[in-house]
Amino acid sequence: MNKTKSVSQAFSSTGPLAKAINGFNPRQAQLDMSLEVEQVIADKETLLVEAGTGTGKTFAYLVPAFLSEQKTIVSTGTKTLQEQLFHKDLPLVKKALGSKLKIALLKGRSNYLCTYRLEENFSSQPHKRRQAGVQLDAAALADLVKVRQWSSHTQSGDLGELTDVAEDSAIFAQVTSTTDNCLGRQCPDYETCYLVKARERAIEADVLVVNHHLFFADLALKDTGFGELIPSAQTIIFDEAHQIPDIATEYFGQSFSSRQLLDLASDCMQQYRTELTDVKQLSKAAEKLQRSAADFRLLFGQNPERGDWRQRLRMTTFKQGFNHVVDDLKFLYEVLKLCVSRTETIDNCFERATQLLNLCDLMQQVDKPGTSLWYETTRRHITLHLTPLSVADKFSEVVSKSDSAWVFTSATLAVDGQFEHFSKQLGLANAKSMLLDSPFDYADQSLLLVPRYLPDAQAHNRAQALVDIAMPLIEASEGRCFMLFTSYRMLNQVAQILTEAIENPLLVQGQMAKRVLLDHFIDQPDSVLLATASFWEGVDVRGNNLTCVIIDKLPFASPDDPLLQAKSADVKSQGKDPFAQIQLPQAVIALKQGVGRLIRDIDDRGVMAICDARLVNRHYGQVFLNSLPDMQRTRELKRAITFLEAINR
Secondary structure (H helix, E strand, O other), rough: OOOOHHHHHHHHOOHHHHHOOOOOOOOOHHHHHHHHHHHHHHHHHEEEEEOOOOOOHHHHHHHHHHHOOOOOEEEEOHHHHHHHHHHHHHHHHHHOOOOOOOOOOOHHHHOOOOOOHHHHHHOHHHHHHHHOOOOOOOOHHHHHHHHHHHHHOOOOOOOOOOOOOOOOOHHHHHHHHOOOOOOOHHHHHHOOOOHHHHHHHHOOOOOOOOHHHHHHHHOOOOOOOOOOOOHOOOOOEEOHHHOOOOHHHOOOOEEEHHHHHHHHHHHHHHHHHHHOOOOOHHHHHHHHHHHHHHHHHOOOOOOOEEEEEHHHHHHHHHHHHHHHHHHHHHHHHHHHHHHHHOOOHHHHHHHHHHHHHHHHHHHHOOOOOOOOEEEEOOOOOOOEEEEEEOOOOHHHHHHHHHOOOEEEEOOOEOOOOOOHHHHHHHOOOOOOOEOOOOOOOOOHHEEEOOOOOOOOOOOOHHHHHHHHHHHHHHHOOOOOEEEOOOOHHHHHHHHHHHHOOOOOOOOOOOOOOHHHHHHHHOOOOOEEEOOHHHHOOOOOOOHOOOOOOEEEEOOOOOOHHHHHHHHHHHHHHOOOOOHHHHHHHHHHHHHHHHHHHOOOOOOOOOOEEEEOOOHHOOOOOHHHEEEEEEEOEEHHHHHHHHHHHHHHH
């Protein structure tokens, strides 16, 4: 039994947390949240909590979860928070409360080494490796050596342990499985599979840490062949819950990518070279599919983009390109049909070809109501998506049927003090809600600058104007500055000018991995970091390492975004205003995330510059301002410079 019986006792000044954690100070907001979570767990209700930075929300939900002694799933938005929860916060709370509950960490399958694919693609027997035909450049070969050495002694198979291999290394795709190519129980390595072991630990655990993508993959039954995790949980807690509507939408839809086609073709080629050398047609069909899939990607621009697939499908070039892919996939399907039962892998390839043909049919249903049909490209691949415009009905059904307690928390859930935007998207109309302010003294610690005389967002001299504002701020803060952008185009223009204009080390997103970029920023105290969307949230730089954040403009989604266009048309057809219902609330949440990078601790101080006059000269600007922390405000650049200089004295 737990020694500690209640939340109030746990958080008291003489309680177990105070004894276990140096410098622990009970906070009223933290206790209020924890008591509410305790009640919701007991009553199996749903709760929405916006808890400002510094509230201590992690302990506020972990303590009642442990005290309830029920099976709990904690889902996070980022791997970083997932790791922090499992390796730091959970053990601390468990020890402080004297709990005997089992804890486990489960990541998505792409995080675990697949020993079968490692051996198939890079056999220790050279003749077999040559037959497999996997081509690697020098960097990937060096990474392979590291993976091989590590694979001989790892206990968990979690590739996150390989800190000296870049996160985007080409080797990972070759040594991990996907839902497509995993052989499941037919795999010869099934008994020793790291993913299977991790899932077994997850099923046995009392408190399980996952991430949102994994949670919804499981919920949407995308990952067949393994038991479901979700129904067994009595309490489900989402941290960084503001991400849930977008992720839920993604998983309740369907998608189909050129990478799946190329992976299938590659696996078929490998089978031809190693096991089915008598089936010449297999090699021919796989090569044809490889060519048509690559040609299909080349029909789109080189730079990553998103667009309306319905529109493209009406154009002859794209229609023909897609038909070539479908025809070549059908040819491969017919060849595979003749090879069924010869090897486990070929049976798996046949199943994948069948599923991909079904997806091809779906991606041509241009008249399907209540959905958006859109595409997105990366430098190498294209993905087609069929996405529901609303997941409210589906998700609310999941919640109401579950007989579980559901807690959604984040520093950014409310818009202008209201939860309606969030609750409507997920169909959580009956949820309880609470809004907890940050304990930080923003009026003393920070200053919000909205500079005067800025040219319009589209003006040709916009980048130079941003640099003219940034330079005196960078000088006054002695570097230690983030510049956050809403587009790569503006980031690159400003980076080009700043390179010549300042002597501070300039760190630009894309030059190196995010984690490495942040390490450099902290190691070089006078540096300036330029970044886009991925740095707007989940980045925690404390103390004097960061004293100035400059945001180029309000983060409204691009009006060309196909999913936004489809949702807007749907809202308009209901006689409502898409700007007020969708674009404005989304932008407010995104801006709150960006602003949240500045003050991370009770002693932090700094200037937040938002270079967008719409904050003060458009009627909706007030909605943004009402949603931000209560900072001092100014339009005078000089005052911001003075504020920064005072920090550095």
